[in-house]
Amino acid sequence: MMIPLQFHHNGRSVALFVGGGANLLVVLRDMLGDMTPKFGCGQGGCGACTVLIDGEAHLSCLTLAASVEGRAVDTLDSLKDGPRLHPLQQAFMDRFAAQCGYCTPGMLMAAKALLDRNPNPSRVEVVEAISGNICRCTGYEAIIDAVLDAAQRPRARA
Amino acid sequence: MPLSLKACATAAEAVAAMTAERGARYLGGGTLVMRDVNEGDLSFSTLVRSTDRALTRLETSGSRIVIGAGVTYAAILAQRDLAFLHPVARSIGGPAVRNMGTVGGNLFAPSPFGDFTTALLALDATVQVQGGYSPREIALEEFLAARERNQSGLVLAVTAPRPASAEAFRYLKVSRVKPKGAAVLTIAAHVPLSGGRVNGAHIAFGAMGATPLRAKGAERALEGRPLDVQSIAAAAGSALEGLSPVDDALASAWYRREVAGVHLRRLLGGGS
Numbered sequence: 001m002m003i004p005l006q007f008h009h010n011g012r013s014v015a016l017f018v019g020g021g022a023n024l025l026v027v028l029r030d031m032l033g034d035m036t037p038k039f040g041c042g043q044g045g046c047g048a049c050t051v052l053i054d055g056e057a058h059l060s061c062l063t064l065a066a067s068v069e070g071r072a073v074d075t076l077d078s079l080k081d082g083p084r085l086h087p088l089q090q091a092f093m094d095r096f097a098a099q100c101g102y103c104t105p106g107m108l109m110a111a112k113a114l115l116d117r118n119p120n121p122s123r124v125e126v127v128e129a130i131s132g133n134i135c136r137c138t139g140y141e142a143i144i145d146a147v148l149d150a151a152q153r154p155r156a157r158a
Numbered sequence: 159m160p161l162s163l164k165a166c167a168t169a170a171e172a173v174a175a176m177t178a179e180r181g182a183r184y185l186g187g188g189t190l191v192m193r194d195v196n197e198g199d200l201s202f203s204t205l206v207r208s209t210d211r212a213l214t215r216l217e218t219s220g221s222r223i224v225i226g227a228g229v230t231y232a233a234i235l236a237q238r239d240l241a242f243l244h245p246v247a248r249s250i251g252g253p254a255v256r257n258m259g260t261v262g263g264n265l266f267a268p269s270p271f272g273d274f275t276t277a278l279l280a281l282d283a284t285v286q287v288q289g290g291y292s293p294r295e296i297a298l299e300e301f302l303a304a305r306e307r308n309q310s311g312l313v314l315a316v317t318a319p320r321p322a323s324a325e326a327f328r329y330l331k332v333s334r335v336k337p338k339g340a341a342v343l344t345i346a347a348h349v350p351l352s353g354g355r356v357n358g359a360h361i362a363f364g365a366m367g368a369t370p371l372r373a374k375g376a377e378r379a380l381e382g383r384p385l386d387v388q389s390i391a392a393a394a395g396s397a398l399e400g401l402s403p404v405d406d407a408l409a410s411a412w413y414r415r416e417v418a419g420v421h422l423r424r425l426l427g428g429g430s
Contacts (some may be wrong), residue, residue, distance in 0.1 A: 019163030020162045020205060021195045042196040044251070046194075047252060049340075058254050059254045061259070062196075064185060064192060132338065133252065
């Protein structure tokens with residue numbers, strides 16, 4: 001059973017047919033070619049697939065694709081601006097907050113969801129914001145430092 | 159086998175879809191059902207979902223609160239009137255899970271999940287279920303006991319009285335991963351005092367059985383007594399009555415039995 005689906009992917013309207021049980025992550029990666037959300041566990045345990053739906057953090061692997069009809073889905077790819085890095089990305093680079101990089105797209109989107117709502121978070125609030133995202137190699141301290149750093153940079157709120 | 163999807167505009171249509179088909183499974187926020195979908199679970203062939211706004215209603219002003227089945231933990235956290243449930247909602251998942259997971263879905267969460275349901279059980283909540291033509295009200299304890307046998311119909315809402323006072327309701331989730339992880343065990347206790355004595359104690363444990371369960375031995379040990387070191391020690395000593403924890407990746411059944419009383423004693427204020 002294929003279902004017609006239309007939504008906004010990083011500001012661009014897309015229309016396609018998806019399977020009844022298809023999750024949003026599969027649609028983004030395999031059908032739209034956006035490889036920025038990562039497949040980690042498929043169970044909601046790791047946060048590597050985090051995207052923003054209407055501005056709020058969601059796990060794309062546990063989101064039924066058909067449920068985003070008409071909604072705005074933003075992935076890490078939405079942060080790009082030509083050769084310029086988003087302040088969050090720059091802060092992650094400057095603070096060595098990405099080692100293998102697999103958790104990074106999810107971390108960045110979880111951090112973006114936080115900063116969009118709370119531009120000047122405390123350390124505790126940052127920890128809470130990324131508490132659903134697992135990192136197995138970089139270590140959380142550098143990531144928390146980077147998010148706090150990004151909050152102080154101009155344009156982090158964009 | 160590809161899954162089919164029934165998207166229903168109204169809860170009534172969703173009830174009909176759930177009743178009509180044996181292989182139907184209702185999809186709420188997705189945090190439980192989509193896991194099964196992703197793992198290729200063949201026990202259902204149709205997903206049913208509904209965008210009916212009635213399922214996300216939230217009535218918080220009265221002495222009895224009404225939480226629609228589709229209300230998310232994030233929505234609970236956005237309600238100042240539901241402050242007593244905030245520690246419960248905050249203990250579940252990260253922000254993304256809380257933006258997705260629903261109170262109705264939590265009623266079906268297998269152990270070690272179901273923290274919110276554990277809290278609702280301690281509050282003596284009632285579940286509104288629609289199977290046939292009219293909704294019926296079932297005590298949450300009864301609903302949970304029949305959960306595995308009875309998957310048809312649709313949960314519309316949960317209602318619960320407010321706790322007697324802020325101190326009367328206590329909640330503790332013990333997990334190994336900090337700051338967030340699934341429960342080794344969860345305890346919710348509603349211990350109202352009247353005239354200095356416990357009157358109507360409800361104590362519920364999560365991850366101590368297939369569903370959240372009442373600890374009736376502990377409740378009896380407190381009932382009619384002042385909440386003091388002796389009554390709390392007695393409650394802790396009989397905490398395991400009716401509980402049947404299992405081994406899982408987080409803790410063994412033995413460990414859960416060993417620590418359940420200890421955590422209950424600490425939660426009730428009976429020292430370490």
